[in-house]
Amino acid sequence: MQNSTPHSTPIRPVESLQVACASCNLRELCLPLGLSTNDLDRLDTLVNRRRTVPKGEQLFRSGDNFAALYAVRTGFFKTSVTSEDGRDQVTGFQMAGELLGLDGISTDRHHCDATALEDSSVCVINYADLESLSQHFTALQHSFHKIMSREIVRDQGVMLLLGSMRAEERLAAFLLNLTERLEARGFSGTAVVLRMTREEIGSYLGLKLETVSRTFSKFQDEGLLEVKQRQIRVLRADALQQMVANATR
């Protein structure tokens, strides 16, 4: 579905506004970042399809043919890789404005699963179209390269976390990253509702779910958080910061 509101109606309903990249309120967080208004119109020719993914369903799976990238519009996803022998690792959580599917470019097949953790919707970005549009459209190409590179930098940060932090530090870093991203989207960074289970957090952080649960309880006992199952209130972000920033190892 494309934004085809006629020029005669300058004031468009919110629903319609959200359809075009140029007027999407995620444009500062998504692929359009850094593009001019003019450029955005051309980007819209690319992003011409939407897809909804119900909670628990997968947007794509490891082994699926790769044909498109997906920008999260609403909802929340996790990506996870599974080795042949069944080892499972959550590699990231994605929220509005973040891109899914970059792993698929390498071999034209996806290398991870993307699962919706709540009812979600995505913009479908046909990859062949993106490549050909990039050919004539320097700013888009550059923007896309930056996004891929940013993902590589993010992954290096996760390696640092997994390789050098202890349980408390990992959870603190996770919470701070989450609240930061939520705040960038206009949500509260103190009253947070987790979309994932303790097991999924644990998988992402290289910990067992019991360790995650215990660490939440410990943070609560210390007055850093208020924890009611998935409802988290961050009381002392500064203390979490210091935990991450003070290497004891």
Added chain:
Amino acid sequence: MQNSTPHSTPIRPVESLQVACASCNLRELCLPLGLSTNDLDRLDTLVNRRRTVPKGEQLFRSGDNFAALYAVRTGFFKTSVTSEDGRDQVTGFQMAGELLGLDGISTDRHHCDATALEDSSVCVINYADLESLSQHFTALQHSFHKIMSREIVRDQGVMLLLGSMRAEERLAAFLLNLTERLEARGFSGTAVVLRMTREEIGSYLGLKLETVSRTFSKFQDEGLLEVKQRQIRVLRADALQQMVANATR
């Protein structure tokens, strides 16, 4: 330095042969992968500079301005990230044909250090030139995207290792990955000389150097390896394989 051997001398010395991508023996492992001979000549206009990096020196550091990518010609590198508080994590080891510097695209500054673990040389690929050449050169653009995506997939594999494997499994996976890449370059996959210290291996694998050393000794006791400091002989790759493939967690 560009390859300007005249047409009148079809048989060129090996030294000169190596200068052009088209005749580089790394072309199957490097950026040129998948490009036609014709395309390769155009790629050569891009790769017009070499740089040597003595053992222990850095090719680039975190915070350096980003202007170019580097393809390893000879030698061996490590990349590592350091957090503000001094935590250090080796994020990869790079050998001939592998690309360094992709992290820099995101913010025009490097986010990791690249250190030569032995006297090394690299091809300098000016990034601005790469972007503009990609504009007119579909195959190159596609090839470059695949390389970035492959890096993302590789990173996911490291996360799986760090998040879900125990010490023995990590070291086994590390050794198998190393021997596989050495074999792809025509080196022995059984008689290996490690270019990095136990501490660097440990950092990469999220283990302390003592644990790495102990695990090497254990593998030797079990007859899987012969370990003489950095000289490793792989005696039972199959047993290492099975160790990685059999999740006990």
Added chain:
DNA sequence: CGAAACTTTGACAAACGTCAACACAGGTGG
């Protein structure tokens, strides 16, 4: 309302890190 999925907590075990001592190799300067 009841089953299933998720979370919390405790007791105990295993894996890995810490600290320390010593061995070994390579390079430098006397």
Added chain:
DNA sequence: CCACCTGTGTTGACGTTTGTCAAAGTTTCG
């Protein structure tokens, strides 16, 4: 050429962190 120094690697004893197993409480959803 040897002595020495420094960086690196090995090994042991012990401590800490995290995982494992189990039970019970809580929420969600059909």
